[in-house]
Amino acid sequence: MYYDRGLRRWRDERVYARGFLRWLYNTRSGGLLAPLLVGTAWPSRAWAAWQRTRWSRRRIAGFAEEMGIDLSESATPVEAFASFAEFFTRRLRPGRRPVCAEPGVCVAPADGKVLAYARVEAGATFRIKRATFGLEALLQDGALAAAFAGGSMLVSRLGLADYHHFHFPDSGVPGPPRTVRGRYHAGGPYSAARLVPFYAENHRMVTVFDSDHFGRMALVEIGALTVGSIRQRFRPGVRVAKGEPKGVFELGGSTVVLLFPPGAVRLDAEICALTRWDLECYLRMGEAVGRAAGGRRSHADLAHHRA
Numbered sequence: 001m002y003y004d005r006g007l008r009r010w011r012d013e014r015v016y017a018r019g020f021l022r023w024l025y026n027t028r029s030g031g032l033l034a035p036l037l038v039g040t041a042w043p044s045r046a047w048a049a050w051q052r053t054r055w056s057r058r059r060i061a062g063f064a065e066e067m068g069i070d071l072s073e074s075a076t077p078v079e080a081f082a083s084f085a086e087f088f089t090r091r092l093r094p095g096r097r098p099v100c101a102e103p104g105v106c107v108a109p110a111d112g113k114v115l116a117y118a119r120v121e122a123g124a125t126f127r128i129k130r131a132t133f134g135l136e137a138l139l140q141d142g143a144l145a146a147a148f149a150g151g152s153m154l155v156s157r158l159g160l161a162d163y164h165h166f167h168f169p170d171s172g173v174p175g176p177p178r179t180v181r182g183r184y185h186a187g188g189p190y191s192a193a194r195l196v197p198f199y200a201e202n203h204r205m206v207t208v209f210d211s212d213h214f215g216r217m218a219l220v221e222i223g224a225l226t227v228g229s230i231r232q233r234f235r236p237g238v239r240v241a242k243g244e245p246k247g248v249f250e251l252g253g254s255t256v257v258l259l260f261p262p263g264a265v266r267l268d269a270e271i272c273a274l275t276r277w278d279l280e281c282y283l284r285m286g287e288a289v290g291r292a293a294g295g296r297r298s299h300a301d302l303a304h305h306r307a
Helices: 018-026 028-038 042-051 054-067 084-088 135-139 142-147 269-276 299-306
Strands: 002-004 009-011 105-107 112-120 125-128 131-134 151-158 165-167 172-174 178-180 204-211 215-222 229-232 245-250 254-260 265-267 281-283 288-292
Touching (some): 054 084, 135 142, 151 288
Antiparallel strands (some): 002 009, 105 288, 112 151, 125 131, 151 254, 204 215, 265 288
């Protein structure tokens, strides 16, 4: 169960291949096969390659119906997609994800089920759903982890049915993305018997982002089982607007993590309250997730004020 903030109601998560995932993470036979499937990139890439063939397009209608996807949002008619992979990375019609334009408001970087943590310590390891989390393990950079010690964090988990493009949560200047090679554990809480080292081991990309209203942030995209690749579609060093496209996950469920420096943000109280109960809140890209703390104002805001 998760809470859909837009609809103001609780919903059951639709999980594609639920039986397979339960078997993979909760049985002895599945455990024997898991290292082969999640330990290297080639099974996910092979699956992704098949989804790029023209034969795969026959899956689109049935998949959309099973997962409850609103096809009216797609910028491209279903019959025009050349493959399932093309459908999976579909763009939305203009206006379907309005971005909160209020200065000093951080927006959700993607459609997904969100957890919010007001304070995260660099040396601490704790549980997020059925995965273990630690800043140093996630970032693979001790100095960077220390910079975010005591700061805040937002985790957005994308499901297979979600819009799989991710966007910038604020205006600012992004640095170059850094790749951390790793495994391909499934992104959801499917393991009942053990904690999965999803944040410490999975393939991911880290971008340091000099945001206008929240200082230096870290934006982390994490791949998961069947994710063929994480494509970045921005130019490092070039200023971006809030809500501007950053990249896309090519096939599979995935996760986006936002890290804030200490004292930079006041995360949404409702999301934080749900997180304390280990409950996710579903948000759509562009919705507000927090506000700048301490009256932080951007260079553009200050220039406008002086004028």
